[in-house]
Amino acid sequence: MAEKNTISGMQMGLLLFPVIVATADLIVPTITTKYAGRDMWLSPVCASIVGFLTVYLIFKLHELYPRQTIIQYSTQIVGAIPGKIVAFIILYDILYTNGNILRLYGEFIVGSFLHETPLVVVMASILLLCAFTIRAGLEVLARAAQILVPLLFLFYMGVVLLMIPFMKTENFFPVLEHGIIPVLRGALTPQGWFSEVILFSFLAPFLPGQAKGMKAGFVTVIFAAMALFSLNLSALLILGGEVGAMTYPFYTAIQMISYADFFENFDAVVIAIWVAGAFVKMSMFYYSLSLGTAQLMGIDDYRPLVFPLGLLLILFSFWTAPDMSTLSSNIAKTAGFQTSVIFSFLPLLLYIVAQLRMKHRSKTGNTYGADSKK
Amino acid sequence: MIWSAILGLTIVVVIIWMVDRKRVKASTGRTKLTFWFLTVVGWVIGALLFLYPDMPGPSQVWLFIFKPLSNMVGLH
Numbered sequence: 001m002a003e004k005n006t007i008s009g010m011q012m013g014l015l016l017f018p019v020i021v022a023t024a025d026l027i028v029p030t031i032t033t034k035y036a037g038r039d040m041w042l043s044p045v046c047a048s049i050v051g052f053l054t055v056y057l058i059f060k061l062h063e064l065y066p067r068q069t070i071i072q073y074s075t076q077i078v079g080a081i082p083g084k085i086v087a088f089i090i091l092y093d094i095l096y097t098n099g100n101i102l103r104l105y106g107e108f109i110v111g112s113f114l115h116e117t118p119l120v121v122v123m124a125s126i127l128l129l130c131a132f133t134i135r136a137g138l139e140v141l142a143r144a145a146q147i148l149v150p151l152l153f154l155f156y157m158g159v160v161l162l163m164i165p166f167m168k169t170e171n172f173f174p175v176l177e178h179g180i181i182p183v184l185r186g187a188l189t190p191q192g193w194f195s196e197v198i199l200f201s202f203l204a205p206f207l208p209g210q211a212k213g214m215k216a217g218f219v220t221v222i223f224a225a226m227a228l229f230s231l232n233l234s235a236l237l238i239l240g241g242e243v244g245a246m247t248y249p250f251y252t253a254i255q256m257i258s259y260a261d262f263f264e265n266f267d268a269v270v271i272a273i274w275v276a277g278a279f280v281k282m283s284m285f286y287y288s289l290s291l292g293t294a295q296l297m298g299i300d301d302y303r304p305l306v307f308p309l310g311l312l313l314i315l316f317s318f319w320t321a322p323d324m325s326t327l328s329s330n331i332a333k334t335a336g337f338q339t340s341v342i343f344s345f346l347p348l349l350l351y352i353v354a355q356l357r358m359k360h361r362s363k364t365g366n367t368y369g370a371d372s373k374k
Numbered sequence: 375m376i377w378s379a380i381l382g383l384t385i386v387v388v389i390i391w392m393v394d395r396k397r398v399k400a401s402t403g404r405t406k407l408t409f410w411f412l413t414v415v416g417w418v419i420g421a422l423l424f425l426y427p428d429m430p431g432p433s434q435v436w437l438f439i440f441k442p443l444s445n446m447v448g449l450h
Contacts, residue, residue, distance in 0.1 A: 096432050185447060297408045304397050304405055307390040308412035315419050319431040330433050337440040 009216035011142040020224035022277035033244035036186030041233040046187035048225035051194030055217035070201040098285040099316030167237035192339035202288040
């Protein structure tokens with residue numbers, strides 16, 4: 001492989017934290033409120049179970065097939081042709097999901113700030129930035145994340161703290177009025193965001209040691225679940241029942257912050273820092289897509305594929321839905337199942353088949369497989 | 375209008391080729407094949423989207439597959 005870069009476990013976690021959080025904070029509070037009502041703050045916590053499962057599977061598979069991504073070992077696990085099909089489905093879904101992310105980003109920026117700018121200009125400019133970053137290599141992206149993501153995290157914490165005086169506890173009660181079922185129903189969509197931790201598979205081969213990977217993965221999922229929990233909770237406590245009627249509830253809640261009539265309009269600062277998170281998220285997807293496509297085709301260098309894939313990403317972002325409301329309802333209807341089936345269930349199947357193969361090999365006396373397991 | 379948009383798309387494709395032409399020319403057959411396949415697929419999808427903006431796409435495929443599942447658990 002041409003890539004000789006290494007990244008640390010912390011950098012890996014910082015790359016994946018915005019992958020879960022950066023666009024979930026836009027539309028997830030609305031979608032979960034639609035199904036879970038007042039108990040929507042519990043839904044991201046339930047949804048994070050899928051994230052833990054995916055992290056476990058990805059790093060267990062990486063232990064069995066070290067220094068390989070899911071695209072490479074899927075052909076070793078289920079055979080050449082089915083493996084290529086599995087890899088293609090995963091890459092296609094990464095392409096489709098990244099198209100959706102790009103569209104969400106564009107619609108959010110055009111809707112809240114750049115009202116007169118054409119959508120394609122907003123999306124193409126951030127995509128060009130992502131393309132330059134990932135052509136520079138994974139280490140550059142990891143260092144960018146190392147600077148940007150802690151800032152994102154601190155700003156979000158600061159904003160949530162500033163919101164505290166405007167929260168109304170009566171919005172919180174009664175808890176679990178209709179039982180646990182609506183909460184689980186509301187968790188179905190956010191679990192799609194937690195399944196996206198499959199992208200760890202494209203980073204794990206670049207870790208120097210193997211043991212730290214899974215721990216960093218779990219910590220990332222815990223932090224992301226806590227972040228989504230606090231975002232949902234603060235939106236609920238400030239806006240109450242209106243959360244379900246808004247497009248971007250958390251940003252509406254931020255607009256409510258006002259101290260002494262001059263310390264306000266915080267949303268501008270927060271959106272500026274949110275763009276950094278969205279940039280890391282899109283770059284991470286884009287990088288996985290480029291690297292995975294190169295590995296699927298057996299190419300050493302992914303760099304020539306970056307711009308053609310960028311063209312496809314822009315087209316998919318327009319193709320996916322005619323407007324924001326259709327996009328949001330499509331995501332509410334399919335994202336939970338579509339991403340968790342492809343990003344979590346396929347790795348689960350691969351893991352089961354890999355385990356069966358290991359057992360079969362050690363039974364037939366072929367010690368190579370049994371040794372490589374240890 | 376449509377034809378000027380397609381012309382713009384062609385210019386984008388030419389720019390992509392100009393940027394990477396040295397790397398692609400120096401590379402092996404597989405890289406060339408993948409590069410041109412992705413670029414031509416991009417051009418074709420883009421041109422079709424300009425001609426038929428309401429063309430059913432991947433979202434409709436996912437909706438077709440996963441909508442029965444979503445309805446089953448009460449997401450609607």
